[in-house]
Amino acid sequence: MFQPGFDNDRYLQLQSQHIRDRIAQFGGKLYLEFGGKLFDDYHASRVLPGFEPDSKIRMLEHLKDKAEIIITINAGDIEKNKIRGDLGITYDSDVLRLIDIFRSRGLYVGSVVVSRYTGQPATDAFQTRLESLGVKVYRHYPIVGYPHNIAKIVSDEGFGQNEYIETSRPLVVVTAPGPGSGKMATCLSQIYHDHKRGMVSGYAKFETFPIWNLPLKHPVNLAYEAATADLDDVNVIDPFHLQAYGQTTVNYNRDVEVFPVLSAMFEKITGSCPYKSPTDMGVNMVGNCIINDAVCQEAAKQEIIRRYYDALCDNRQGRGSCNVIYKLELLMQQAGITPGIRPVAAEANRLAEETGEPAMAIQLHDGTFVHGKTSNLMGCSSAALLNALKHLSGAGGHGVHLVAQSAIEPIQTVKVKYLGSNNPRLHSDEILIALASSASSDPKAAKALKSLAELKGCQAHCSVILSAADGDTYRRLGIQLTCEPQYQTNKLFHG
Numbered sequence: 001m002f003q004p005g006f007d008n009d010r011y012l013q014l015q016s017q018h019i020r021d022r023i024a025q026f027g028g029k030l031y032l033e034f035g036g037k038l039f040d041d042y043h044a045s046r047v048l049p050g051f052e053p054d055s056k057i058r059m060l061e062h063l064k065d066k067a068e069i070i071i072t073i074n075a076g077d078i079e080k081n082k083i084r085g086d087l088g089i090t091y092d093s094d095v096l097r098l099i100d101i102f103r104s105r106g107l108y109v110g111s112v113v114v115s116r117y118t119g120q121p122a123t124d125a126f127q128t129r130l131e132s133l134g135v136k137v138y139r140h141y142p143i144v145g146y147p148h149n150i151a152k153i154v155s156d157e158g159f160g161q162n163e164y165i166e167t168s169r170p171l172v173v174v175t176a177p178g179p180g181s182g183k184m185a186t187c188l189s190q191i192y193h194d195h196k197r198g199m200v201s202g203y204a205k206f207e208t209f210p211i212w213n214l215p216l217k218h219p220v221n222l223a224y225e226a227a228t229a230d231l232d233d234v235n236v237i238d239p240f241h242l243q244a245y246g247q248t249t250v251n252y253n254r255d256v257e258v259f260p261v262l263s264a265m266f267e268k269i270t271g272s273c274p275y276k277s278p279t280d281m282g283v284n285m286v287g288n289c290i291i292n293d294a295v296c297q298e299a300a301k302q303e304i305i306r307r308y309y310d311a312l313c314d315n316r317q318g319r320g321s322c323n324v325i326y327k328l329e330l331l332m333q334q335a336g337i338t339p340g341i342r343p344v345a346a347e348a349n350r351l352a353e354e355t356g357e358p359a360m361a362i363q364l365h366d367g368t369f370v371h372g373k374t375s376n377l378m379g380c381s382s383a384a385l386l387n388a389l390k391h392l393s394g395a396g397g398h399g400v401h402l403v404a405q406s407a408i409e410p411i412q413t414v415k416v417k418y419l420g421s422n423n424p425r426l427h428s429d430e431i432l433i434a435l436a437s438s439a440s441s442d443p444k445a446a447k448a449l450k451s452l453a454e455l456k457g458c459q460a461h462c463s464v465i466l467s468a469a470d471g472d473t474y475r476r477l478g479i480q481l482t483c484e485p486q487y488q489t490n491k492l493f494h495g
Contacts, residue, residue, distance in 0.1 A: 308325070309339070362388045
């Protein structure tokens with residue numbers, strides 16, 4: 001059964017109050033750099049069971065009367081149509097998506113900032129589009145020598161050349177579609193302009209990971225390194241915090257490396273730096289809301305193994321790097337784990353060896369394993385999905401059919417005869433559509449369909465790399481999927 005390791009309600013309460021306190025610390029105006037994913041932080045929900053993926057946005061809703069949002073985007077990312085890998089959309093499209101989501105939650109989006117603007121035509125077109133939609137747009141420019149040439153940066157030729165963003169609320173949340181968008185520079189530029197205008201304002205950073213008050217090699221912090229293995233980020237002891245307070249805390253290398261620069265900028269702008277360490281800059285109460293450390297440790301170890309399988313599959317498909325695999329193997333060693341701690345993988349591989357065909361296993365929350373074998377009607381992932389729903393709904397055992405063959409065959413005909421598919425077997429999304437169409441006349445199918453929500457958080461493993469359609473369906477259902485790094489066939493092209 002599901003065991004919580006994290007108190008989400010306590011987190012929302014503590015985090016909101018901590019941000020209010022930080023606003024008061026700076027006289028009523030705070031620029032809060034918001035890192036990570038705001039709406040769909042599934043990494044956090046996997047390693048901290050009980051953490052809700054939308055916790056950050058819910059926390060902001062507690063502050064919505066005080067908060068406004070600035071979204072930053074790098075002009076170069078607009079020009080080269082940079083894609084968000086998890087969503088498959090361009091960064092400029094994601095800005096529109098973010099605005100829509102913020103507004104739907106009752107949060108005020110004040111403006112969009114285009115950073116590193118040098119007259120890019122695509123950026124001009126994007127600005128025109130935003131302004132036609134009623135969104136204010138400001139331009140920030142490259143600064144020669146950033147971030148090390150402090151004298152240049154903190155001057156009229158540096159931050160001074162940026163357009164000043166008009167804001168009206170005490171909490172200004174600065175977020176972006178992805179890394180490298182200029183969030184920190186936007187915050188510091190605003191503080192510079194505020195100071196020139198005789199206004200007092202401050203800066204803080206909101207990052208969930210690494211968790212500063214957990215040990216450096218705690219599995220939850222190691223899982224963060226696993227999640228960022230392709231970025232060469234590493235967790236480190238914050239030397240500035242240790243020197244200032246004699247307290248050991250954890251931060252990550254980039255924040256530690258940039259802190260002397262950030263401190264020097266503050267001193268140049270306001271005469272002193274309000275922080276003695278990168279840890280001081282953070283407003284992260286996650287570590288104070290863990291209620292079962294053993295549960296979180298086990299969840300984090302499983303996440304590291306899942307990241308390892310993902311890296312193996314990426315490498316097999318020509319998308320990854322051997323260096324990422326090596327780093328993950330090192331993290332596994334530090335956590336004292338091997339892929340053997342993932343029993344669902346052993347189940348899938350055992351069935352594949354028995355049948356000589358691709359196989360899938362799903363481990364339900366009560367520990368039960370359900371299996372799926374490849375057949376003429378459907379792939380192993382589709383079969384496992386149906387078998388899981390059959391078990392969860394109590395529809396019966398072997399021989400009970402939730403979807404009649406007569407409902408499957410027309411879909412196969414459309415796929416092969418009219419859509420040009422070489423594979424007549426139904427994918428996972430297609431079998432769910434067939435199940436839904438059967439639900440109107442079959443009470444067992446209707447009951448099985450209602451069991452879909454119970455699959456969230458279940459573990460699954462396939463003996464081969466799944467198609468994009470199948471993998472996407474499993475992830476949409478919240479099933480935590482891994483695959484063996486091998487294809488079903490020896491063909492050169494795998495669609």
